[in-house]
Amino acid sequence: MNANESPAALDHDSVIQLILNDRIDIESAAEFETLLEVFPKNPDLYRKFGDLLSTKKQSEEALLAYNKAAALYLEAGMVLQSIVAKILEWSIVKPSHREGREYHAAIRNKGGGDVPAQLLFSQLTYEETVSLMLRLVRIRLSPGETVYDVGQESTGIYFIVSGGLAETLLQKKEGAPPATTLLAENDIFGDIFPLEEKSFCRACVTAATDVELVKISKPTLKATCYRYPRVREMIERLSRMRVRQGGDRQWKTVRRSSLTFSANGNGDRQTVQGTARDLSLGGMCVALSNETAGSDPDALLLKKVVLTILEGNRTAIDRLSGIVAWRKKVGSSNHPTHIVGIVFDPMAEETEMALNAFCTISNGEQDMIWNLWNHLVRH
């Protein structure tokens, strides 16, 4: 997080999201590795780790990170995101023909769900997939940046890898307000048809959040479609779809809940309080309370902890154990917020399921279930 940025941002965003948006800097590869121990199933973090390693010219390590990200994305049903990670991996070391075919088979097996970009890539033949993958150009935008405006000549077709954009279409009827549609992850957009002629943009598309896109330029797509006519038909059809549905993500962002834990290492023991943020089955991030942070957050590093997650005064999950693997100070020097990342020890299935339920049911629902259970079932 930038030094002059308000720590209040932490009240709203997940720590992972702040890292992905470069609002919390992870300076070293070693620090990132400890963070990945906390969230071992998060493909977004592996992708980010790969980017960090690439900028540090650690190509071999970056390749492994992109490879892991591609596999995790695919596992989560996020085919487009997997393909982008794979492109980055293969930009470091060119794949063998066999690797290419195996990856293509994995995409086909994964299937497309109801999402335009996923549907497209899951239906392409190997040759068609390679032809498109080789020509995708990555683009990053900040909120407010415009992809194209009404009347501009269309230059390509775009696939949304992450983030959201607003598509504003002027109405033909005079005086009618423009219609705005939110474009989301996995949507395809761009007024490029007919391919053989000049075409012009009918809408204005602007980034609503931090966005990553991949683009295929019109001349390139035209050449590809000339060789593979089916690609044209599919893109034309799917670019009209606006069905938003992500993959089945295996990681969760937990609602705000207070947390206490006992840190016990080297013979000392202390009770610590904080607010849970991101939660996965592998670990969690905790923003420490001011009183706790006032002691010495650095001393918590590598200590064994036993956690109790509270909701209000009620214990939601008890006796989770783990180790503090990562810590970070964010915010201004006058008002810092201390965050720790905790890697959970292997847990019983019951605890694992309880964590899962904790993330998917509201306080009211959970309270009602617990109250009724105490009243009606508990012996």
Add this chain to the structure above:
Amino acid sequence: MQRQQTDNGSSHSLRSPQVWAVGGGKGGIGKSVLSILIAMALAEKGKETVVIDGDLGGANLHTFMGIRTPGRTLNDFIGRRYGTLDEVCIGTEQKRLRIICGASEVLTMANLKYTQKTKILQAIAKIEADHVVLDLGAGTGFNTLDFFLSAHHQVVVMTPQPVAIQNAYAFIRNAVYRKLSRMTSRRPALDDLVRAAMNPKNDMQVRTVSTLLERIAANGAASDAAHMAAELKRIRPVLITNMARQPRDKNASRIIQMVAQKHLTIQARNGEGVYFDPQINALVSAMEPLTRVDRDSNAIQCAFSVVSHQTGAESTPDIAVAVGM
């Protein structure tokens, strides 16, 4: 079941079978056993019945029927080795009861393609049987929820442990929001509201489905809200507490019934509780078919009771809606 003779001598059914889906979110709570018991109860009532292993990620229903290596599986149908689901059915010791085995080494419910899901749903509607019982896998993936929502009779199983109750509730909650999300998928403004409300920590302070519908109506979509409310009335799962050891344990399903009514605006039915039955465990351990269970066992009696209640009012098919026809 009524059948009609065709010109070439083969027969086909005049109507689609009634589909039962047995789900519950958590693994190891007895979904497969209850699926078989319900199928047995239907068969014993004289109905031609097929039980399908829908737990494609961990297919093992056949082992409960004493089948070690199935000769034909659902994958043979998906892979087009057979043209209909009837052709991959395997007979069982129980008269009028057939089984379609799963094939976990090839497919998982999580990666079932949309076209494969559609193909299975359409093929289920064409099975020559009176009833089809679908044993769903654990978890709340979209495909599992879609199979659940497409069924005429939805059964949710739990055990009397808090975590199993939470997960059974989360399963129903996800099914409700999946239904709403599918209804609004082409209406971005409404879809945003539904997706936001799905998040239990949403900032809109929408904590119940009725509040969500009020919010949708207030946004100028009163007819959509009314339509959604009507569709939600079609979700009427039967809740079964399995492996109860004391009478009090059977109240677990009552908890979900009350929470679902208040927070999800759905009317779930409190089904019979099933006591833990060592005989079932013994049959499973010996890999003997569950069809050999004593007919006076509490478990099979519960299945009879569920079947009697449900078949009293057979539902309107929803498969066409589920596959977007």
